[in-house]
Amino acid sequence: MVIGVLGLQGDVREHLASLRCAGMEGRVVRTPADLAELSGLILPGGESTAISLLGEGGIFAALRGCVRDGFPLFGTCAGMVLLAAEVEGRDEPHLGAIDITVARNASGRQVDSFETELDVDGVGKKLCAVFIRAPFITRVGPGVRVLAEHEGVPVMAEQGNVLVASFHPELTEDPRIHRYFGAIAERHEQEVRRS
């Protein structure tokens, strides 16, 4: 199974390493052609403003198609901002793949960035979570399942085949969250094969 990592800007290398660590193959995706024969796509951490400027007029049209088709998508930090249905302070969402509202940089400036341990529903206990100028989820739509909270604020969620996290599992050596996304991708692949 090959999982793509959107490679316009951000911590692409870390996601590729995490995928390897989780026993999956990763591939950098920059153009619509790169999406062929993938089982899922990760939108990495980075700066959402920069990634969206680079993506609009390029690969984002194809990604909107992925969203419509229910293709497995996983966004961390900036990737979560790109996948959210609503971004506070913006009129239009970027890709609108999951029914949540996010506030950018809600954890504060870099001096407030932190790491902690989280229990993640369906994944495991005591996962190291690194929050860097992190966005928080401020509204959760009816079809969305919250998988983890930090001090009462939702920081990881899923809806259908879309998974998002405020933090960076790819900055740790723990492959459990990438494996969890791999299972979503595998399930989707079996459904496609059956239909």
Next chain:
Amino acid sequence: MVEKGTFRVKSGLAEMLKGGVIMDVTTAEQARIAEEAGAVAVMALERVPADIRAAGGVARMADPTRVREILDAVSIPVMAKARIGHFVEAQILEALEVDYVDESEVLTPADPQFHIDKWAFTVPFVCGARDLGEACRRIAEGAAMIRTKGEPGTGNVIEAVKHMRRMNEQLRTTLAAPAAELMTLAKTWGAPIQVLHAIREGGRLPVVNFAAGGIATPADAALMMQLGCDGIFVGSGIFKSADPAKRARAIVEATTAFDDPKRLAEVSADLGEPMSGIAIEEIPPHEMMQTR
């Protein structure tokens, strides 16, 4: 338990900036132009390096009011420069809550012998380096990000190329050397051996390495990316050019499409005049910034 200012949190922000462009800005308006062009961060300073070079005298940390205006103007990370060894300027910048401090040779050094003890801070630091020994010393002092020094304010990429090639060559040597030779390499380069061990464990520098010092065109940015750097700092190259917004956007595009010459040809066209450059041999030795 919540832990702030860990090395993973500090170096992690630099990891997020990879493949992006960090632009020098002196006003809130310039910061907004940079953000709209797709900059991943801005560097707040009083004057761009080319103007510092022209003005002479002592160059210091920017006025806190200036830094605050820029912090308020954009949603992307804001960096600011402190003088080499001036730990109080760094304390002030940390109190202002800038996202990264650049302990920078562009400003006039405050200490002829010692750099800042960067472990003592919650805010992360980026430092310049001309070779692997210098990079390793800064990392051992707590720097969470490295950039080549190049020769700032010249619009001339030759020194950045020289520094990146030298670092790459020394990285290859470090990775290939038998264990018995490592201490002698450490001694020769002035590189703390524990950082050389970390390089061998990870197969690369333990922190992100950007290119800086003389990058003025999209082709310069792509050149540095093809030489293996993780991202780009552009100092004077943008706001000393004829059309800053257009050039900024073109350098952002070139940094992502660095290995696609057709795309580079498109983004390099019709940008207006670049900043006028300086030949390195025209700079008197005492005015070189990289040797600071």
